[in-house]
Each structure stands twice: as structure tokens, then as C-alpha cells.
Amino acid sequence: MPHDLSHLDTALAAYPRATLLEGPTPIQKLSRLSRLPDMNGCNIYVKRDDLTGLGGGGNKLRKLEFLLGEALAEGADTLVTWGGFQSNHARLTAAVAAQQGLACELILTPSAVRSDEDFCHNGNVVLDALFGAMVHRLAPGAAPDVFAAQRVEKLRQQGKKPFVMPLGGSSPIGSLGYSACAAEILRQADALDVHFDRIIVPNGSAGTHSGLLAGVTLAHSSTQIAGYTVLANEDQAATTTLEKTRQVLQLLDPGATLADSSVSVNGSQRGDAYGAPTDAMLEAVRLLASHEGLLTDPVYGGKSFAGLLAAVRAGEYPAGSHLLFVMTGGLPGIFAYRSAFE
Numbered sequence: 001m002p003h004d005l006s007h008l009d010t011a012l013a014a015y016p017r018a019t020l021l022e023g024p025t026p027i028q029k030l031s032r033l034s035r036l037p038d039m040n041g042c043n044i045y046v047k048r049d050d051l052t053g054l055g056g057g058g059n060k061l062r063k064l065e066f067l068l069g070e071a072l073a074e075g076a077d078t079l080v081t082w083g084g085f086q087s088n089h090a091r092l093t094a095a096v097a098a099q100q101g102l103a104c105e106l107i108l109t110p111s112a113v114r115s116d117e118d119f120c121h122n123g124n125v126v127l128d129a130l131f132g133a134m135v136h137r138l139a140p141g142a143a144p145d146v147f148a149a150q151r152v153e154k155l156r157q158q159g160k161k162p163f164v165m166p167l168g169g170s171s172p173i174g175s176l177g178y179s180a181c182a183a184e185i186l187r188q189a190d191a192l193d194v195h196f197d198r199i200i201v202p203n204g205s206a207g208t209h210s211g212l213l214a215g216v217t218l219a220h221s222s223t224q225i226a227g228y229t230v231l232a233n234e235d236q237a238a239t240t241t242l243e244k245t246r247q248v249l250q251l252l253d254p255g256a257t258l259a260d261s262s263v264s265v266n267g268s269q270r271g272d273a274y275g276a277p278t279d280a281m282l283e284a285v286r287l288l289a290s291h292e293g294l295l296t297d298p299v300y301g302g303k304s305f306a307g308l309l310a311a312v313r314a315g316e317y318p319a320g321s322h323l324l325f326v327m328t329g330g331l332p333g334i335f336a337y338r339s340a341f342e
Contacts, residue, residue, distance in 0.1 A: 041319025055095025058329025170207025182215025234267025
């Protein structure tokens, strides 16, 4: 029986939203990879959110649709955000600003684990400049949120109307983008006549995971959401995801409830630190590329896909399971990690 998504659709329609995607992103089965003996008869699919064309694509565009909608409604003329040197969110904020004719200021912080030439000057940082953003590179230890607040105040004194995009775009408003994506996935599943037992996502700032979980909860779907943390430790990530999902549900339906047990976050693939390469990540990126011709990034997708592979190989899913991996984009990051792949 098809999902009834009318309640979710109506709730989402209450919030201003800019159109940044060309339409639904495809769901594709990884036929060759699924046939490998160590996949234990599981059917693995991908949700191609790397195919959101603007700015090189990626999941952050879904969040930016709602954040930009809010910014435009407030009459903003400058977008301000922060992240690491290789932030996909910063890149796409700059691209969105360019498309909309807005000014953009990016506040970028160095990595604690990588300082090589490629990481500091290749990948996303090349694109930030191409999109015309003003880039502020902070020294190690400097607080980006404090710097952002200072920049916002200075811009206001200059008569500008700045709008602050939250870290990763993962405020409750930004996370609505993935509640909308949940509705999109469930419609596609109905059309494919497939029930996805589990949707697997990277968990960084928790907005993608929280938005999806809020969406399937409001749609009364039995599909579960599993996140692999790449930023915080497992307990912190689970706590943040639970809190953020409840905040998103409060926006969509204040009467909706969410059990603590609904949040599934696994910390096994994080590695030594955020952005630190792992052997499992390198193997997962190479496997997906060599068997399906698909590219996933080393920071988010590579680690979460490694988690999916480990779970399937360990027999955690019965044969015949339908598993959907959300490809969140971040392709430019591969070029920043050239030395790791060598």
C-alpha cells in the first residue's frame, strides 16, 4: 500500500523554500556490488544526492533550499557561514549565493589532522574562490562562531543584511530539507515497489540523519535510519541526533513523539578524528568506484559506506534485505585527499 505523505507534505509547505534541485535525485541499484559473495544476498541501492547539479552537487543543497528560503524572506543580501577548509557546506553556500546574486563570506578553519598542500589548497577551497566568496582562513584554535558574529556586526554597520547559515546547514530549519527527501524516497520506493528496510547515512552535524528520521516518523514508515558518525563520538552524536530530530518534529507536528530507541548511530567508522583517513574508508571508496563507477567522498560517504559494508559482511542483515545508502556528494574532497589514496 502506498505511503500516505499528505500530512508531511502539508507540514513542509508551511516554510519558505527556494528551488535549488532540478527534481528528485535517482535511486539506483548497485547490481554488480550486490552480487558479490560477501554481500550475503543483500540488495544495495544508492540515493544519488551527489547529482544535485548546482555548485558541484551534494546533500547540503537540500538544507540550503529551506535556509535560503528563510534568508530571502528576511531580505538578506549576504550569506555568512563557517566550516573546515574542505567544507562542502561552505562550497555550496558560495555557489547558491553566486546563483542568487548575493554576497558570501566563508570562515574556514584548519584541520587538526591534515595540513598537506592538497588539503589546504585543492578540492573545495579552489571552488570557494571560483564562486566569488570572500574567504577568511582562521588560525588554529580560533573560534569560527565568534569570528562570524564579529563579521555579521561589521556587515550590519556597513548597511548590509547578513544571514548566518548554521554549521553544516544543520539547524532544525535546514534539516527540513531531508524530511522532504524522506517523502521523496518513500514515493520512489512505492514506484519501484520496494520496501527499504534501512536507509544508511553519514552523521556529521546530524542534519541529514535528523531530517530523514523526522520524515519517516511523520510518514509512519517502518523504514529505519542508520547513521555512521564521522565527527562526534557515538554517544554525543546519538544525543545530538535525538535532540535535533525532536526539534524538526516540533516544526512539522508538535504532537509527534519519538522514542529514544529510534536513533541508531554507530561510531565504528569515525577513525582517530574527523577527516582522518581510515583503511576501511579507503577500501570502501575504491570498491564503489571499481565495481560501480561511482565516487564518494573520503570524509562522509566513504566512512558511512564502509560501515554499511562491514554490517552486511558481518551478516547483520538477512539475505534479501533492501538497503539504501544516501550518497551525499562531496566529490571535490577526493582531490584534497590525493596523498591518502596513494
